[in-house]
Amino acid sequence: MAYKINGKLRGLKPYVPTQEITGVIHLDANESFLNLTPQLIQDAADAVQNTAFNRYPDPYAADLCQAFGNYYGVNATHVTAGNGSDELISLLISNFLMKGETIVTTAPDFSMYTFYPKLAETNDVEAVKGNSFSITPQKLIDTVKKSNARMLLFSNPCNPTSLGFTREEVVQIIESLPDVLTVVDEAYMDFWEQTQSVLGLESRYDNLVILKTCSKMGLAALRLGFSVSNEKLTGLLHSAKSPYNVNSLTQEIGALVLGEKKCLQSHIKQIQQSRDSLLHGIEEILFRYPGAFQLYRSCTNFVTFRFPEAEQLYTYLMECGISARQFPGFLRITAGAPAENQAFLAVMESFFHKKSTLEKGG
Structure with missing residues (x-):
């Protein structure tokens, strides 16, 4: 009897980015149109020279998480480093949801939000935005409650609409759904007003995870992302992730660049x-x-x-x-x-x- 591909993999299509074509x-x-400064590139080259390639990286990326905490003013013990925020999204969906449970996402939003639930055999309910590309917090809350969802995931500001919820609106959502894990992807928050970020509120809520990335600020090549949550959720993420998920070079260069705040x-x-x-x-x-x-x-x-x-x-x-x-x-x-x-x-x-x-x- 021939081997058969399971149902969740049949018809699965890979994410296909635009190919890098010379002259285009x-x-x-x-991505950022700005590369690192010559001095930072030299410092990164020096870090490569000092890397112990025969040793595994720090499984918790402590120095890197501390650099992230210093940059954003958050407690480093609340931070988990990931191989891009994509890895962290996958970890959250596959580990904080059981098979058959429901996640609510918004549409349009980052396409990978609907990709990972399929692999995790969970249900994805999309809260569809109107012609204005906006959705009210209350409509989102109602969609979550109606679908009996266990997780809510959305980007803020939103990719690809370029619009965002205010901090007060996000807090309204979190507080209205105390039994739902709310995951707020702030990949683009650096380009808005930092007063709209919910970073720093993770200790107040036991149902909040905030995602960040270094890809938009000029470090796309490193594939480096972070989650921020209270110590309990952070401990669970540390337990669920692979032991050495962020390589030594990424840790070294990421910490180096995050240290150059100006x-x-x-x-x-x-x-x-x-x-x-x-x-x-x-x-x-x-x-x-x-x-x-x-x-x-x-x-x-x-x-x-x-x-x-x-x-x-x-x-x-x-x-x-x-x-x-x-x-x-x-x-x-x-x-x-x-x-x-x-x-x-x-x-x-x-x-x-x-x-x-x-x-x-x-």
Whole structure:
């Protein structure tokens, strides 16, 4: 009798990022357009030289978690380091939910939130956002209660909508669902107001986990993420994760870079300025072509806009050497270097000019 693939793996499709093509301007992956400074790169090279490659890494990444705690002003004993926040999302879903239990996610949101529940054989109920890409805290709370969910997971600010819940709204959700594990992914919070973060509230609630990542601030290559929760939940995550989940090089370089707070904050400010410049340029195009698309105010490192011809613009951009992230009916554009933003805006202007000319019969 031939071996048969089980049901949860049949039809499973891998996450396929846009390929790195030489000569293409990449505005699709929400990476930072800024690399580390030459001095930090040299310091990272020195750290490599001092690494004991014959030894396993620290299983709890203590120095790295302390550096994270110092950077964000949280207790290092509340921090778990992960091989990217993706690993931590997978750990939370596969270990804090039993087979057949329910998780609530929002839609649209990060695509991997609906991927891991399938592997964990849990039910995923999506709270669908309206045309404004928003959802009220109460609707989210009602969806969780109605579905009898054991976990709620959402990004704040949201990828890919670029919008966010306020701190007060997130607290409302947490306090209204005391028997539900609320996982708040703050991957993009560094580009908003830190007063909207719920970091620091983890000791107050026994049902809160906060996720963070270093990928958006210029360390995408390291695959480094963190969770923050009270000591009980952190202890459970330490027990559930693999023993040496974050390699020694990532620990060393991550701790080194997190120790350079002024440098990182300078980079974040430059990314915010790039986002604002990109948003302003798109607003000017919308002014010239009123009603051509729906633009959303961004508190992330990208800009999102919706319109019926999103697929056509995506194809046109690719033909012009610019990659964007396409979703059904809308596009997400990562803030790039000034020249990259200008190149994108020129192509977008060209697209809508041609579209307008055709519609007028020109």
